[in-house]
Amino acid sequence: MCKTICPEGCIEESEDEFFIPDETYCKGCGICAEECPSDAILMEQEEK
């Protein structure tokens, strides 16, 4: 589901069915985390 709703289209699916946002393109909006029915995504503030 997160792959569908990401406005950037930057979430890829791995072979073992995990969903991974590509950090080059992820803007950290958090929609994926907000919408995930299994709370599988955690948003973390980037350290400088």
Add this chain to the structure above:
Amino acid sequence: MIEITEGSHAVAKAVKMSRPQVIAAYPITPQTHIVETLADMVADCELDAEYITVESEFSALSACLGASAAGSRTYSATTSQGLALMFEVCFNVSGMRLPVVMTIANRALGAPLSIWNDQQDSIALRDCGWLQFYAEDNQEATDLHYIAYKVAENPEVLLPAFVCFDGFILSHTYEPVDMLSQEDVDLYLPPYKPAQRLDAADPISFGMYATPEYYMEFRYEHDLAMKRAKNAISKAGKEFGEMFGRDYSALVEGYRLEDADTAIITMGSLCGTVKDAIDEMRTAGKKVGLLKIRCFRPFPSEEIRKALSHVENVAVLDKNVSIGAKGAVAIEVRDALYGKTIPVLGYVLGLGGRDVRISDIKNIVSLAESGKGDQFYGIRPEVL
């Protein structure tokens, strides 16, 4: 084959034979006969084109933009208020280097409202990056359409073109016109083959936005293309002459200019009146000549400079005025002669369809020779 035909009808026939795939036009006096004739041709299956009856001139040129980008040869026609409404789209079409050809049946701009001829409409758009041709008569108006398409679609050019002819004076006048045959036109003007178009097989983006790092280079390339157009016009005009006997290779044309003391410069149908006036003045011993400007954009600076090198006086007749400044042609001719000491005087006349007579031309020559100019000519003080 010579036909006595109304200017609009001759233009419509030329357009038909140029085989546009898409026509989008909105009616406006005095262009209506062109679009109506084209509609008849489509309705009778004489012209195999998609004819879009758009809801405004703005939409007409927008539709042409889309059709041209998708790879079609396209056509529209307008004048005055309609051209003004297309202002935004004109810059868009030329900026995207789409070779749309559009007839302008020159007409004055409101306010006050006028349906009669002057050249303010197309002149007001001299900055928009379109080629501009001005026809002296209906023969030129007709022939210039084939030449316009050929030059516009030249891969070295890729610029849209206005073919201007004076509203009512030419559009609604019957003159003998030597019409080419379809076979002639097909030989001269092959089908349009765009280098780039909207195509799912090779997707590209047209009309993106450009930041300050990129914008100027687009404009510069656009200007270079306009400069290259001079050669393309000469080549296309020469080829036309070789094939059909009427040479259009020159951007400007002299009439009895070679030994003239005073040169009159103007564009459009006024050239005909000026030629008649010149013949009369020559008979009376005055050495006057005409330099007709047939191509206004690109502006033929070098050609004008060369042609006028020997004259003592230049009188420029402008059927337009940049309010607060002068007539556009006078300003640009003066610029072309920069550094030379030949006096250039401008006369704004014929606005809103005010008739210009042979006697007026003679008066203006006298004014020019006595150093009086840079004025509106023919104002009626009783109306003021």
Add this chain to the structure above:
Amino acid sequence: MAETSCELFDCGHRACGGCGAALASRLILKATGKNTIIAAATGCMEVFSTPYPETAWKVPWIHSLFENNSAVASGICASLKKQGRTEKVVAIGGDGSTFDIGMLCLSGAFERGHDFTYICYDNEAYMNTGIQRSGATPFDASTTTSPAGKCSKGNARPKKDLPQILAAHGAPYVATASIAYPSDVVKKIEKAINTPGPCYVQIHAPCCTGWGFEGEKTLAIGKLAIETGLWVNFEMENGVVTRVKKVVRKPVETYLKEQKRFRHLFKPKVNAEEIAKIQAIADKNAEKYGTDLKLKSKPGPVVP
């Protein structure tokens, strides 16, 4: 990523994080596929997706002006018809372009019946130029040109009913959708592009920047708009409503209070009178489209 992505709307565009319109762009291209030509209007989507020399669009795409994408699309349709080509023509514009400045061309294109689909991503204001009101701005929403203030409660007019206007032009298919329900968006666009004639899909695209909420809530806000009845998802075929998304309705406050553009209705104190007017709009929508679900175990939908 860009090289390996099989998406037709690529990442790396410059939209705000959480942008509803960006999600709409991806969904549109999922639905249309690559045999598509897009005529875009000036606006957020155009600006964030095509900064020369980069473009997010892997289908042929043309941007002309703010107000003429429908006319440009008309020309493309004519050209493709003449050339015997099969690409689908899709015009895309924001609500500013579609509802206001582009009405002339939109009406003309629909009246002439060109075979194209017009998709409006509706973020309810001129967002690209800094959040000014449009004909799609809802009643009492604060924008920079309809700001709430001492003498103003925000936008004084209700939202223009553009889907009905286009249905009245004889459009064979008109639909509203929301990025909160992405597969519904895709289905409706697929239906539109496969229906001959001029079709219209209006996609609600909540704007975190313009409406004032956190980007992660974009879909949640979209859902609330539908659950309160302020946005109705429906389909019309040949002028008749054929499908409506039904909801167990929530009071409009649940939607309004989440957005800064309606903050003036709650602070410094709750403006019950204005909220009631907005509730009346929601009630009227519910009645008009029949969106209210009556659950068996409860006495009726929850309305104040």
